[in-house]
Structure formats: C-alpha cells, structure tokens
Amino acid sequence: MDTRDAVAALAALAQETRLAAFRLLVQAGDGGLAAGEIAQALDVPAPTLSFHLKELANAGLVASRQDGRNVIYRTAYAAMDELIAYLTDNCCHGGQCLPKTAAVATAAKRRAKTQERQP
Amino acid sequence: MDTRDAVAALAALAQETRLAAFRLLVQAGDGGLAAGEIAQALDVPAPTLSFHLKELANAGLVASRQDGRNVIYRTAYAAMDELIAYLTDNCCHGGQCLPKTAAVATAAKRRAKTQERQP
DNA sequence: CACACATTTTCACGATTCTAGAATGATAGA
DNA sequence: TCTATCATTCTAGAATCGTGAAAATGTGTG
Numbered sequence: 001m002d003t004r005d006a007v008a009a010l011a012a013l014a015q016e017t018r019l020a021a022f023r024l025l026v027q028a029g030d031g032g033l034a035a036g037e038i039a040q041a042l043d044v045p046a047p048t049l050s051f052h053l054k055e056l057a058n059a060g061l062v063a064s065r066q067d068g069r070n071v072i073y074r075t076a077y078a079a080m081d082e083l084i085a086y087l088t089d090n091c092c093h094g095g096q097c098l099p100k101t102a103a104v105a106t107a108a109k110r111r112a113k114t115q116e117r118q119p
Numbered sequence: 120m121d122t123r124d125a126v127a128a129l130a131a132l133a134q135e136t137r138l139a140a141f142r143l144l145v146q147a148g149d150g151g152l153a154a155g156e157i158a159q160a161l162d163v164p165a166p167t168l169s170f171h172l173k174e175l176a177n178a179g180l181v182a183s184r185q186d187g188r189n190v191i192y193r194t195a196y197a198a199m200d201e202l203i204a205y206l207t208d209n210c211c212h213g214g215q216c217l218p219k220t221a222a223v224a225t226a227a228k229r230r231a232k233t234q235e236r237q238p
Numbered sequence: 239c240a241c242a243c244a245t246t247t248t249c250a251c252g253a254t255t256c257t258a259g260a261a262t263g264a265t266a267g268a
Numbered sequence: 269t270c271t272a273t274c275a276t277t278c279t280a281g282a283a284t285c286g287t288g289a290a291a292a293t294g295t296g297t298g
Contacts, residue, residue, distance in 0.1 A: 003135070003138065003139075006138065007132075007133055007134065007135055007138055010129050010130075010132050010133035010138070011129075011130075011133035011134075013126075013129050013133075013210075014126055014129035014130035014132075014133040015126070015130075015285090015286085016122070016126055017286090019122065019125065019126055019129070020122075022210060023209050023210060026209070026210050026211065026212045027212055029212070034244085034245095035244075035245060035246090036244065036245080039245095045287080045288055045289090046244080046245065046246085046288095047245090047246075047247085047248095047287080047288060047289080047290095048286075048287055048288065049245095050245065050246055050247085051246095051247095051285095051286075051287080051288095052286090054246085066294090066295085068244090068295070068296065069243065069244050069245075069294075069295045069296060070244065070245080070295095071244080071245060071246090075210075077211070080206070080210055080211060081211070083206070084203060084206055084207060084211070087199070087202070087203055087206075088203060090142050090145070091132075091141060091142060091145050091194075091199055092145065092196070092199060092200070092203070093145045093146055093148070134255090134256085136256090153274085153275095154274075154275060154276090155273090155274060155275080158275095163257095164257075164258055164259085165258090165274080165275065165276085166257080166258055166259075166260095166275090166276075166277080166278095167256075167257055167258060168275095169275065169276055169277085170255095170256075170257080170258095170276095171256090173276090174255095185264090185265090187265065187266070187274090188264070188265040188266065188273060188274050188275080189265095189273095189274065189275080190274080190275060190276090
C-alpha cells in the first residue's frame with residue numbers, strides 16, 4: 001500500500017457515517033449486510049448511505065455482491081490489514097508507539113515482500 | 120479512544136500534506152522538527168503548513184514546544200498507538216484482518232484497561 | 239408483460255476544507 | 269531600541285464533500 005492508497009483509505013474512514021457502516025460490516029462478519037439493513041441500522045436515507053458505501057468501495061475497504069435484488073456488502077479485511085500495516089510501518093518508526101505494536105510492524109514488512117493481493 | 124476521537128485522528132491523517140508532515144516527524148524521532156524545517160522539506164508555504172500542523176495538534180497527534188524563536192513539533196506516539204488500537208479492536212473484529220494483527224488487538228484491549236494518558 | 243421493491247444515479251444546494259498572500263505576534267541579536 | 273527571523277492569524281477565493289429529493293436502473297414475482 002502506497003501513500004496515495006493510505007490517504008484514500010483514511011479519508012474513507014474519516015467520516016462518522018462511513019466509520020459506523022464499516023464497523024457494522026466488521027461485526028456482521030463474512031456474511032455481510034444488505035445496503036437496506038445498514039441504512040436501517042444507522043437510520044440514514046438510502047441515497048446517502050449508497051454514496052458512503054461507494055466511497056468505502058472506491059477505497060477498497062468493502063466489497064459488494066448482488067443477491068437477488070439486494071446488494072450485500074462485506075468488509076475487505078485485506079485492505080484494512082494493509083492500512084494498519086502502513087500505519088505501523090510508516091507512522092510508528094521502529095515500533096515507538098508501543099512495544100507490542102512492534103510485532104505488527106515486522107509482520108507488515110514481511111507482507112510487503114509477499115505483495116500483490118487484489119489488483 | 121472513542122469514535123469521535125478516532126474520526127478526528129483519521130481525518131487529520133487523511134490529507135497528503137498532513138500525512139507527509141506526520142511521517143517526517145516520525146522519522147525525526149523524539150527530537151522533533153521546527154515548523155520551518157518541515158515547510159522546507161515538504162515545499163509548502165508557511166501559512167499552509169501552519170494550518171495543517173494545527174489540525175494535527177487538534178487531533179492530538181503532534182505536540183509542540185517553543186525553542187527560541189522556533190516552534191518544535193514532535194509526534195505524540197500515544198495518540199497514534201490509540202488510533203491503531205481502535206482500528207484493530209473495532210475494525211478487525213476478532214483479528215480477522217491477519218493472524219499477526221490479532222496480537223495487537225489483545226494489546227489494545229490491555230491498554231484500554233490501563234487507560235488515561237494525556238488529559 | 240406488468241408490477242413492486244431495493245438500490246443506485248443524478249442533480250442541486252449548503253457546509254466544510256484547502257490554499258496562500260498580507261498582516262500580526264514573538265524572540266534573539268546588534 | 270531597532271532589525272531580522274520564525275511562526276501564526278486573518279482573510280478570501282477555489283475546490284471538495286455531505287445531504288437528500290427525484291428519477292432511473294435492475295431484479296424477482298404474478
């Protein structure tokens with residue numbers, strides 16, 4: 001994940017409704033949630049939610065699939081993982097944040113070598 | 120760190136110039152950097168940088184101190200740690216992101232009990 | 239095919255954010 | 269005190285973002 005992607009992911013999460021929607025999807029797990037369910041749970045008009053889900057999708061943080069006439073959204077854990085790896089690696093130089101987070105920084109570096117997931 | 124703080128921190132980092140400044144400060148380490156040095160390094164006009172540094176400071180991600188006629192900024196590692204803890208805890212439910220990041224989630228929970236740093 | 243329903247797209251408006259020139263405040267040295 | 273330097277605040281214009289009504293698209297059912 002490069003800086004451009006990181007800024008996009010951070011911007012996607014830096015909005016109350018979107019963060020709430022994302023957290024809801026994380027809670028929902030791999031099964032995901034229909035757009036309507038999210039809209040109802042968050043008490044947000046459908047068009048507004050659709051706008052935000054699109055933002056999250058553009059940032060690669062969620063994926064969608066059609067299920068009948070519903071659209072099911074689910075979190076893309078890989079993207080979230082990459083974001084956290086970016087933060088621990090670039091913004092916690094040498095694991096200065098917390099001793100325990102240093103372990104992740106190294107995991108992040110290892111991931112960087114493996115590279116290429118989602119095109 | 121509650122959701123409000125998390126959104127503020129994410130918003131603070133979700134901007135190219137601010138993320139670049141923050142990364143620079145992380146690289147600089149505990150010694151920090153003068154506002155002018157950052158402005159020069161990033162090739163950004165002083166008023167623009169000042170605006171962004173203020174945003175970072177408001178989000179609690181950086182701290183400043185006066186040193187002669189310079190103002191030295193340094194990263195507030197605790198805040199960054201809390202942000203990462205929030206993300207791993209709330210957006211990687213059960214460490215689904217990556218096996219290795221699960222360790223951090225537990226560290227985050229442990230931190231939550233310890234609580235209270237910076238007022 | 240016609241209908242009902244879920245979602246997305248389009249559009250317009252107001253609010254917020256980003257940018258940088260000009261002016262102001264603070265500090266050190268002559 | 270005067271001057272130079274560094275940083276911030278003031279200000280205004282441009283750009284971006286968030287919102288929700290109305291219309292359009294797609295999907296399953298009768």
